[in-house]
Amino acid sequence: MDGFVAIYIFMLAAFTGYEVISRVPVILHTPLMSGSNFVHGVVLVGGMIALGQAETPLEQAIGFVAVLLGAANAAGGYVVTERMLAMFKAKEKN
Amino acid sequence: MAIKWLIDASYFFAAILFILGLKGMSSPVSARKGIVWAGVGMVLATVVTFLTPGMNNFALMIIAIAIGGALAWISGKKVAMTDMPQMVAIYNGMGGGAAAAIAAVEFARGEMHGMVVTLLATLGALIGAVSFAGSVVAWAKLQGVMKKAFRLPAQNGVNILLALVTVGVGAAIVIAPEIDSTLVGAFFILALVLGTVITLPIGGADMPVVISLFNAFTGLAVGFEGFVMGIPALIIAGIVVGAAGTLLTQLMAKAMNRPISNILFVPMAAAGGGEAVEGEQKEVGAMDAAAMMRYASKVIIVPGYGMAVAGAQHKVWEMTELLEEAGVEVSFAIHPVAGRMPGHMNVLLAEAGVPYDKIFDLEEINGDFPQADVALVIGANDVVNPSARTDKSSPIFGMPILNADMAQNVIVVKRGKGTGYSGIENALFYKDNTRLLYGSAQQAIGEVIQHVKALSV
Numbered sequence: 001m002d003g004f005v006a007i008y009i010f011m012l013a014a015f016t017g018y019e020v021i022s023r024v025p026v027i028l029h030t031p032l033m034s035g036s037n038f039v040h041g042v043v044l045v046g047g048m049i050a051l052g053q054a055e056t057p058l059e060q061a062i063g064f065v066a067v068l069l070g071a072a073n074a075a076g077g078y079v080v081t082e083r084m085l086a087m088f089k090a091k092e093k094n
Numbered sequence: 095m096a097i098k099w100l101i102d103a104s105y106f107f108a109a110i111l112f113i114l115g116l117k118g119m120s121s122p123v124s125a126r127k128g129i130v131w132a133g134v135g136m137v138l139a140t141v142v143t144f145l146t147p148g149m150n151n152f153a154l155m156i157i158a159i160a161i162g163g164a165l166a167w168i169s170g171k172k173v174a175m176t177d178m179p180q181m182v183a184i185y186n187g188m189g190g191g192a193a194a195a196i197a198a199v200e201f202a203r204g205e206m207h208g209m210v211v212t213l214l215a216t217l218g219a220l221i222g223a224v225s226f227a228g229s230v231v232a233w234a235k236l237q238g239v240m241k242k243a244f245r246l247p248a249q250n251g252v253n254i255l256l257a258l259v260t261v262g263v264g265a266a267i268v269i270a271p272e273i274d275s276t277l278v279g280a281f282f283i284l285a286l287v288l289g290t291v292i293t294l295p296i297g298g299a300d301m302p303v304v305i306s307l308f309n310a311f312t313g314l315a316v317g318f319e320g321f322v323m324g325i326p327a328l329i330i331a332g333i334v335v336g337a338a339g340t341l342l343t344q345l346m347a348k349a350m351n352r353p354i355s356n357i358l359f360v361p362m363a364a365a366g367g368g369e370a371v372e373g374e375q376k377e378v379g380a381m382d383a384a385a386m387m388r389y390a391s392k393v394i395i396v397p398g399y400g401m402a403v404a405g406a407q408h409k410v411w412e413m414t415e416l417l418e419e420a421g422v423e424v425s426f427a428i429h430p431v432a433g434r435m436p437g438h439m440n441v442l443l444a445e446a447g448v449p450y451d452k453i454f455d456l457e458e459i460n461g462d463f464p465q466a467d468v469a470l471v472i473g474a475n476d477v478v479n480p481s482a483r484t485d486k487s488s489p490i491f492g493m494p495i496l497n498a499d500m501a502q503n504v505i506v507v508k509r510g511k512g513t514g515y516s517g518i519e520n521a522l523f524y525k526d527n528t529r530l531l532y533g534s535a536q537q538a539i540g541e542v543i544q545h546v547k548a549l550s551v
Contacts, residue, residue: 003210006321006329013317013330016113017337024120026349026430026455029342029437034182035119035129036338037309039112041185042136042331043192043316044159045105045143046323050199051158052149059202060151064158066195071162073189074140078133079170080181085125087444 034081041074097145104142105327111135112331116338122450139327162188175445176402179435180236183305186312187229193222193315198282200322204273211322212273216264218318220285225311227289232296232305245295250359253292260284292358300357302435303346307354310339349430349494378529380538383505384545390467392423394459396498397443399433400473400509406535407446410472413539414448416546425452427459427469427496429477460497469501471522472535473508479520489518504528507538 024032047070051063111131118128140159144152166185173181197219206212234240246252263281267274296304313335320328347354378386387393395414401407414424426448432439443453454462463469471478478498481488498504499522506523508530522528531538 009326009329010317010333013333014337016330017116017313017334017339018341020113020116020334021120021338021341025122026428027437027440027453028120028122028125029345030178030182030433030435030441031125031437032116032119033306033309033339033342033435034178035132036116036313036335036342037182037186037189038129038136039116039132039331040189040309040313040316040335042108042112042139042328043189043196043312043319044136045139046196046316046319046325046328047158047192048140048143048155049146049149049323049325050196051151051155052146053203054151054199056202059199060154062195062198062202063151064154066192066199067155067158068162069188069195070192071159072166073185073192074136074166075163076166076170076181076185076188078129078136079167080173080178080185081119081129082126082133083170084175084178084441085119085129087441 031081031084034077034084038074038077038081041070041077044070044074046070095147097147101142101145104138105325108135108139109327109330111138112327113334116334175442176399176405177237178441179302179305179438180233182435183229183236183301183308184233186305186309187226187233190222190225190229190308190312190315193312193319194219194226194282194285196319197222197322198278201267201273201275201278206273206322209268213268214318215322216268216281218315218322219282220260220264221311221318222315223282223285224289224292225308225315227286228293228311229305229308231290231293232301232308236301246291249295253288253359256284256288256291260288296357300352302431302438303343303352303354303357305435306339306343306346310336310343313337313339346431346435352493373524375523375530376528378505378531380531380533380541381545383529383531384542384549386503386505387417387422387468387470387542388420388546388549390422392462392466393417393468393470394425394427394463394466394498394501396427396429396469396471396474396478396496397432397439398429398472398474398477399439400475401507401535402433402439402442402473404473404535406472406539407442407448409536409539409543411443411446411448413543413546414452416543416550420546420550425454425459425462427454427456427498429456429474429496430494432474432477456494456496463497463500464502466501467503469498469504471498471504471506472539475520476518478522479518481518481521485521498522499525499528502527505531507531507533507535509534 047066054060054063112135115128115132118124197215267277313332317329317332428439480499482490482493482495
């Protein structure tokens, strides 16, 4: 990837992250932390590609660990966030 | 090539879903939709990755996803709401570990081109490994596996030295013309030790801020590895989380009046003891406590983590309903750091069925305490300690507190006479208008309920 394009992506993403969170009420801090924890679970994709390109047993072993940990991050992050937010939803109906 | 286009378009779409999802999660109305959108993005990104040309090891991949995903899914479904913070910590640590492992695979393949790519891979590995080791320690502490804060002599010196050595080895890897596997191995070990040593001395009360910090770290590590592998979806998701997590960490640290540097380098207990408190604690029985609240016109409940640990939130809500039937106005006052993370107490109360409109933030309710006949403090301690306003030598001086001491009467539900989580003496417990109701929150509130019922017949 071209160096400057990468820096632009970095900068815009950083501003986006800052803006998205800046007006969040305190009651949602915990679910939001959990939700952002889920979003970086996309590291799973990187792990899959690393494992997909692995050749030696050592590379395969470390790649396997990367996918395992990434999948746990994504799946666990989703479940706990969803559980917390589900309770907020239920209250809104009342 | 059509496949390549499909994959890139899907990653792009996933990145948009992640951002919209996070945006949705910042309001209670759209929060549920937000996580579902982000979830769709995740599934999309994962599925198209299988189509990447030239990949091998699909069997290993599927086994790893099945094991990791299933274990995390089941543990996430089972965990109690009170234990949520350490679950977030451990899942976050796994993300950091995954980012570090990706870097390790790239080092092992030795196909990194250019110093910038090697630098980013090294940075991502360092941050990811620190986040992994630190999050595991944070989990162990909150889970109670590791009981005591463990402090080395000259802790800060050790931290700085270790950090310098680690960065030095990292720099050597970046500068070296070929990847040196001995250096890489030493680098990963150093980074893991660094993460552990930094986190060990941090006290339990500061842990949420640290978990949030590691969450931001993992985001950055994922973003850096995204650069190395040339996957924009990873870059965007990682950096967005890195920035959002940094802001969230600052908000939490501000709510606790503890700068992040203090949390990392100054242990709470060593920050000075504060003045000794004069007077004695005056006890009250469940029956009198019930009468005080039953015949009050306004009661403010201040719940703390102690209530949640005792699992008393359902009982507290039952008592609230009884009091309201008797015509008492009841509201809940939530300190920004009540529970183990900001917003944690709101989640716990929501679980018990307490509606939104009874729950108030510190700024909203602090002015109401002087008009309250009773402030009922359940399992909370430091967040109602008036020393934070008055005693300059107190370690918590300057922290915003709930002004429970300004209520006409204060009832404190407490297990025993000891000091709280932070070990700081609380002047509120010794005030003339304060009465202590000893017992576990579950049992004490249960008794109060019986007496309120008796009074209402």
